[in-house]
Amino acid sequence: MKVLLAVDGSAYTKKMLAYLAAHELFSPKNDYTAFTAQLALPPQARAALGKEVVAKYYEDEGKGVMDPVTKFLKRHGMTVKSLCKTGRPGGLIAKLAEDGKFDLVVMGSHGHGALVNLVMGSVATQVLANCKVPVLIVR
Numbered sequence: 001m002k003v004l005l006a007v008d009g010s011a012y013t014k015k016m017l018a019y020l021a022a023h024e025l026f027s028p029k030n031d032y033t034a035f036t037a038q039l040a041l042p043p044q045a046r047a048a049l050g051k052e053v054v055a056k057y058y059e060d061e062g063k064g065v066m067d068p069v070t071k072f073l074k075r076h077g078m079t080v081k082s083l084c085k086t087g088r089p090g091g092l093i094a095k096l097a098e099d100g101k102f103d104l105v106v107m108g109s110h111g112h113g114a115l116v117n118l119v120m121g122s123v124a125t126q127v128l129a130n131c132k133v134p135v136l137i138v139r
Contacts (some may be wrong), residue, residue, distance in 0.1 A: 002031045005033065006106070008036055035084075035085070039088065040086050041054060063084075088126075105127065109124055
């Protein structure tokens with residue numbers, strides 16, 4: 001099974017990873033891709049900082065999210081490919097799930113913006129609304 005893990009480094013990402021490790025459905029035999037997206041910096045900030053600084057910022061942010069995910073999954077015998085992009089996470093996750101022909105998207109119910117949407121995070125809501133691939137949301 002080809003599984004897309006939408007991660008952002010939040011407590012709900014950690015809960016989602018623990019869920020994966022505890023359930024037989026998610027075996028090391030599956031093909032895992034971890035994906036994270038950072039919102040783009042405002043245009044004025046990008047212009048003031050310069051291309052190199054902005055690129056380094058995005059790279060560092062992606063690495064900060066991906067390193068713990070990769071280490072956790074490796075400890076549990078799973079290998080994972082990592083993918084980082086800049087843009088609106090909900091739309092990017094849904095598009096990648098479809099374009100990449102994934103069988104399942106797994107994500108936490110909330111991310112860093114958990115206070116914005118108390119019942120379910122706005123990114124999870126966007127993914128559910130736009131994704132044609134089955135989505136498992138871990139709370």
